[in-house]
Amino acid sequence: EPEVTQTPSHQVTQMGQEVILRCVPISNHLYFYWYRQILGQKVEFLVSFYNNEISEKSEIFDDQFSVERPDGSNFTLKIRSTKLEDSAMYFCASSLGTSLRNEQFFGPGTRLTVL
Amino acid sequence: DQQVKQNSPSLSVQEGRISILNCDYTNSMFDYFLWYKKYPAEGPTFLISISSIKDKNEDGRFTVFLNKSAKHLSLHIVPSQPGDSAVYFCAATQSGAGSYQLTFGKGTKLSVIP
Numbered sequence: 001e002p003e004v005t006q007t008p009s010h011q012v013t014q015m016g017q018e019v020i021l022r023c024v025p026i027s028n029h030l031y032f033y034w035y036r037q038i039l040g041q042k043v044e045f046l047v048s049f050y051n052n053e054i055s056e057k058s059e060i061f062d063d064q065f066s067v068e069r070p071d072g073s074n075f076t077l078k079i080r081s082t083k084l085e086d087s088a089m090y091f092c093a094s095s096l097g098t099s100l101r102n103e104q105f106f107g108p109g110t111r112l113t114v115l
Numbered sequence: 116d117q118q119v120k121q122n123s124p125s126l127s128v129q130e131g132r133i134s135i136l137n138c139d140y141t142n143s144m145f146d147y148f149l150w151y152k153k154y155p156a157e158g159p160t161f162l163i164s165i166s167s168i169k170d171k172n173e174d175g176r177f178t179v180f181l182n183k184s185a186k187h188l189s190l191h192i193v194p195s196q197p198g199d200s201a202v203y204f205c206a207a208t209q210s211g212a213g214s215y216q217l218t219f220g221k222g223t224k225l226s227v228i229p
Contacts (some may be wrong), residue, residue, distance in 0.1 A: 004158070010216055031215055033217075035217075039163050041221070042204075042218070042221045043159065043204065043217075044192045045217060045218065055215070091159070093158075102162045103149065104160065104161070104215075104217060106151075106161075108156070108157050108195030109157075109158050
């Protein structure tokens with residue numbers, strides 16, 4: 001069964017450093033997403049991406065964040081200068097994106113720890 | 116700003132009985148609702164969904180009910196099995212408005228006791 005994969009599973013970084021989180025969405029999916037879950041809190045939407053551009057973003061997704069689809073398979077989230085409060089699980093998801101069926105398939109997540 | 120609320124953080128049910136997980140929402144623009152299941156160290160897994168034009172959707176042991184006037188939905192699992200023990204997230208979206216972001220509730224941890 002096709003699945004979304006994410007690397008690394010755990011990333012530890014120093015405050016102020018740049019991190020890139022990587023995702024490989026399901027191959028025939030057209031929409032890609034990043035969500036995060038701070039420990040003990042709910043899963044929060046960050047950004048959606050379609051046709052090589054951002055289609056929606058939340059207030060959390062400020063100038064420190066960027067997304068890219070550098071090739072036909074990878075989808076990345078970059079945090080330019082990490083803060084302590086960026087520590088969270090980051091989930092990538094993808095979907096076919098049709099209007100009535102919006103099942104988003106999630107990857108296993110990357111745990112980001114900012115020290 | 117909790118647009119999707121799951122007021123029960125946890126629920127324990129005996130194996131074989133029915134599990135009922137509840138979810139309330141405040142945004143009347145939501146028109147598509149989903150339930151996800153999450154095991155530790157894994158991402159959320161899609162379980163079942165319902166469009167606002169329906170009031171019930173069934174898939175095997177899982178049934179989702181939607182009461183639009185009350186802005187309430189529920190997930191019924193019958194019979195419950197120990198493998199159903201997980202955190203269940205309710206999520207909603209405004210697909211009709213061309214938005215695909217999911218708004219999640221905080222989740223309910225279901226424990227099915229053998």
